[in-house]
Amino acid sequence: MERAYYVTTPIYYISGNPHIGHAYTTIVADVLARTARTFGPTFFLTGTDEHGQKVANAAAAAGKTPQEWCDELVPRWKALFAAYHVEYDDFIRTTEPRHVEKVLRVFERLRERGDVYLGKYEGWYCVSDETFWLESKLVNGRCPTCGREVQWISEDDWFFRLSAYRDRLIEHFERNPGWVQPRSVYNEMMAILREGLDDLSISRTSFDWGVPIPEGGVIYVWLDALLNYITAIGWSEDDAFFHRYWPAQTQLVGKEIARFHTIIWPAILWALGEAAPELVFAHGWITVDGQKMSKSLDNAVDPFLLADRFGADAMRYFLLREAPFGSDFSYSEEKIAQRRNSDLANDLGNLLQRTLSMLARYRDGIVPERGAHRGGLGERFASLPIMVRERILELRFREALESIWELVTTLNKTIDERKPWELHKAARTEDLNAVLYDLCEGLRWLAMLLHPFMPERMSEMWEQLGAPGRIDEDWASALGAWGGLPPATQTALSGPLFPKIEFETVAST
Numbered sequence: 001m002e003r004a005y006y007v008t009t010p011i012y013y014i015s016g017n018p019h020i021g022h023a024y025t026t027i028v029a030d031v032l033a034r035t036a037r038t039f040g041p042t043f044f045l046t047g048t049d050e051h052g053q054k055v056a057n058a059a060a061a062a063g064k065t066p067q068e069w070c071d072e073l074v075p076r077w078k079a080l081f082a083a084y085h086v087e088y089d090d091f092i093r094t095t096e097p098r099h100v101e102k103v104l105r106v107f108e109r110l111r112e113r114g115d116v117y118l119g120k121y122e123g124w125y126c127v128s129d130e131t132f133w134l135e136s137k138l139v140n141g142r143c144p145t146c147g148r149e150v151q152w153i154s155e156d157d158w159f160f161r162l163s164a165y166r167d168r169l170i171e172h173f174e175r176n177p178g179w180v181q182p183r184s185v186y187n188e189m190m191a192i193l194r195e196g197l198d199d200l201s202i203s204r205t206s207f208d209w210g211v212p213i214p215e216g217g218v219i220y221v222w223l224d225a226l227l228n229y230i231t232a233i234g235w236s237e238d239d240a241f242f243h244r245y246w247p248a249q250t251q252l253v254g255k256e257i258a259r260f261h262t263i264i265w266p267a268i269l270w271a272l273g274e275a276a277p278e279l280v281f282a283h284g285w286i287t288v289d290g291q292k293m294s295k296s297l298d299n300a301v302d303p304f305l306l307a308d309r310f311g312a313d314a315m316r317y318f319l320l321r322e323a324p325f326g327s328d329f330s331y332s333e334e335k336i337a338q339r340r341n342s343d344l345a346n347d348l349g350n351l352l353q354r355t356l357s358m359l360a361r362y363r364d365g366i367v368p369e370r371g372a373h374r375g376g377l378g379e380r381f382a383s384l385p386i387m388v389r390e391r392i393l394e395l396r397f398r399e400a401l402e403s404i405w406e407l408v409t410t411l412n413k414t415i416d417e418r419k420p421w422e423l424h425k426a427a428r429t430e431d432l433n434a435v436l437y438d439l440c441e442g443l444r445w446l447a448m449l450l451h452p453f454m455p456e457r458m459s460e461m462w463e464q465l466g467a468p469g470r471i472d473e474d475w476a477s478a479l480g481a482w483g484g485l486p487p488a489t490q491t492a493l494s495g496p497l498f499p500k501i502e503f504e505t506v507a508s509t
């Protein structure tokens with residue numbers, strides 16, 4: 001079977017309402033998946049992490065059973081992704097039977113292999129991060145990741161022989177220096193490996209909201225959660241199908257959970273006889289006043305309000321354009337408004353508006369013949385689609401958008417320099433046709449290349465242009481050479497794509 005492009009997001013704890021940070025990773029995955037789909041089979045997985053103490057506590061505080069709580073919250077997460085035009089191929093919930101039964105199967109396999117043994121865990125635990133901590137790792141007695149209080153636990157637990165995989169992990173890191181990105185995270189993980197690894201407790205006995213182990217206790221929520229990436233694609237059921245997707249090309253995570261995905265996860269996969277993912281990319285945080293945006297720090301911004309206020313596509317654009325992917329960036333509504341007004345309303349929206357209104361005025365809205373006069377745009381931008389695709393798949397989204405913007409700028413300059421209104425006045429029919437044609441063709445290219453970033457607005461642009469075919473076709477064949485837009489195409493100017501907005505503050509949740 002042909003290999004598919006497989007991209008995943010973390011599965012989100014449903015201990016409360018989602019915020020824009022949660023939408024962020026899923027939007028990024030959607031841009032990747034939409035791009036990959038234009039040229040081949042693709043699978044995009046997201047979902048919710050529903051077991052564990054954190055979710056159980058949230059349910060108890062709301063006076064519900066954990067299952068009731070999860071069932072009520074999941075639709076909010078799905079609504080969030082829909083509001084941001086995310087088209088995932090599957091949404092996995094860790095409470096679904098298709099997942100639960102395979103988690104237990106994994107546990108049994110690890111036990112059969114001798115990778116699991118019974119021992120005693122005594123140490124600290126951070127409920128918010130669902131993480132075990134050694135005393136020596138705490139910072140001022142608190143969780144080194146989130147700074148919250150930790151609790152002392154003392155239990156008879158099952159342990160996974162993580163320490164036995166240390167040498168193989170180091171070798172894997174050394175042989176595949178690009179497998180964890182960005183480099184700063186790779187280095188951090190290498191430092192952890194060099195320091196040494198302890199075995200990992202993979203069960204809990206003091207509470208019961210998890211996948212039950214026949215002898216008692218439940219599977220540790222992180223083992224349960226990581227397995228979603230393989231249970232969703234048929235691990236242990238249909239090998240040919242499974243290996244069409246696994247190993248995943250791209251696993252996106254926030255940097256705070258890089259250790260789980262680059263140290264624990266490959267070791268578990270190897271214990272199961274499977275390969276490590278090709279790439280784990282640990283991106284930075286959306287921050288507020290220098291701190292990670294998070295529900296519990298009470299600085300979270302309601303993503304639904306943001307989509308209403310700024311438009312889902314403008315938000316998507318902002319999130320991918322504002323900072324290089326990987327770095328932290330500070331949340332600012334002023335910056336979102338600025339991006340929308342300058343890049344989207346002025347540069348792009350006006351370009352469409354000006355082009356189609358000139359076309360309406362001078363050519364009854366019909367795309368003219370290209371004529372013999374060719375502006376050279378075709379040659380200049382010939383490699384753009386391939387370059388943009390490469391940059392997106394390398395997760396260099398900002399650079400991809402900057403390259404696309406060169407075409408936007410060039411088209412705007414073409415209008416300013418060639419002055420179609422003067423060509424019209426001077427009755428230079430051929431010259432005017434050539435300019436108008438190039439503008440329409442350029443806009444068609446822009447709609448296609450920007451579609452993964454702004455699916456709704458770009459589909460609208462595509463319609464206004466009257467472009468034939470689908471906007472999500474393979475760029476290489478659809479854009480192949482400049483001149484794919486057939487002359488005599490009827491365009492239909494409608495309202496502005498990105499009306500300018502006044503800036504005002506959106507309340508925090």
Ligand code: MSP
Pocket residue numbers: 009010011012013014021022024025049225226227252253254255256257284285286287292293294
């Ligand atoms: N359930 C675990 C992940 C298990 S994956 C097998 C978890 N869930 S979480 O709800 O805390 O979500 C974490 C992810 O949400 C982060 O890794 C990141 O992808 C995203 N983000 C949460 N807050 C964020 C920001 N402030 N900024 C950017 N991304 C953020 O950890």
